[in-house]
Amino acid sequence: MSTTAAVPTVADVVAELERRYPPSWAEEWDRVGLVLGEPCALVRRILCVVDVVPETVAEALAAGVDMIIAHHPLLLRGVSTVAPTTYKGRIIHQLIKADVALYVAHTNADVAAPGVSDALAARLGLTDLRPLQPSRPGTPAAGEGRGAGRIGRLPQPMSLAELARHAAAVLPATAVGVRAAGAPDRTVRTIAVCGGAGDSFLADATAANVDAYLTSDLRHHAAGEHLATDGPALLDATHWATERPWLDDLAALLRSTPGVETLVSDLDTDPWTVHAASPSAGAPAVAHPVAENKEPDREG
Numbered sequence: 001m002s003t004t005a006a007v008p009t010v011a012d013v014v015a016e017l018e019r020r021y022p023p024s025w026a027e028e029w030d031r032v033g034l035v036l037g038e039p040c041a042l043v044r045r046i047l048c049v050v051d052v053v054p055e056t057v058a059e060a061l062a063a064g065v066d067m068i069i070a071h072h073p074l075l076l077r078g079v080s081t082v083a084p085t086t087y088k089g090r091i092i093h094q095l096i097k098a099d100v101a102l103y104v105a106h107t108n109a110d111v112a113a114p115g116v117s118d119a120l121a122a123r124l125g126l127t128d129l130r131p132l133q134p135s136r137p138g139t140p141a142a143g144e145g146r147g148a149g150r151i152g153r154l155p156q157p158m159s160l161a162e163l164a165r166h167a168a169a170v171l172p173a174t175a176v177g178v179r180a181a182g183a184p185d186r187t188v189r190t191i192a193v194c195g196g197a198g199d200s201f202l203a204d205a206t207a208a209n210v211d212a213y214l215t216s217d218l219r220h221h222a223a224g225e226h227l228a229t230d231g232p233a234l235l236d237a238t239h240w241a242t243e244r245p246w247l248d249d250l251a252a253l254l255r256s257t258p259g260v261e262t263l264v265s266d267l268d269t270d271p272w273t274v275h276a277a278s279p280s281a282g283a284p285a286v287a288h289p290v291a292e293n294k295e296p297d298r299e300g
């Protein structure tokens with residue numbers, strides 16, 4: 001616990017975060033929690049980011065923050081060096097030298113209620129939310145509406161084409177925007193959403209009998225086969241755009257901690273920076289182009 005009345009420590013902030021997002025709720029393969037930083041260091045200013053990349057680190061240093069809270073783990077797999085001549089080693093050196101702590105809440109924030117997909121659903125105006133894939137009974141995250149993705153109802157029915165425009169308008173702006181798959185005039189009332197790469201939940205979206213499923217990082221074979229087997233229409237936004245809305249919830253949580261100023265990064269960390277529509281595009285082409293699935297479809 002902090003002995004200073006007004007300013008919390010890294011340990012105080014971590015305790016607050018772990019009340020909302022217990023590390024035991026994270027997937028086994030995930031790596032969440034404090035990555036670097038002295039637990040006793042004081043925290044006056046925090047920056048919330050989706051990705052710890054050179055651009056968001058530069059933003060943190062320029063803003064003079066004491067702590068970064070990130071969604072994606074900086075170090076997910078084993079490393080044998082953090083030399084500053086390596087990409088991640090450079091980031092680690094910059095943060096330690098500037099006394100900036102780093103904390104990660106990833107899949108434990110995904111399954112939390114409210115969690116990452118609740119913030120995404122709220123942007124779209126969805127109501128009557130429930131998990132797309134509830135946390136399995138017997139696991140630490142089970143119960144109380146927790147689980148991956150969310151299913152909800154749109155404020156009013158709209159066509160798939162209208163929904164794509166709506167999503168592009170209410171999600172954080174990106175170069176790529178939102179693309180959709182399915183008949184443009186298909187009426188959508190219920191929709192499943194999943195922040196981040198959600199193609200492992202395509203079957204759950206079909207089983208839930210929703211009209212559309214919005215996520216990111218959808219791939220050719222998985223998406224095509226899903227549509228060919230009468231799955232819901234698909235909307236593919238960018239990874240950052242589907243997870244950035246959660247940073248506002250995170251900041252709201254931290255703003256209840258006295259003595260801390262919390263900032264949210266709006267730097268788009270998607271790799272895609274340019275979008276060009278084909279000159280002949282406009283009319284919907286043929287039905288889904290999946291004829292055969294030549295490669296086995298692997299996750300990862």
Ligand SMILES: [Zn+2]
Pocket residue numbers: 072195196197239243
């Ligand atoms: Zn993600």
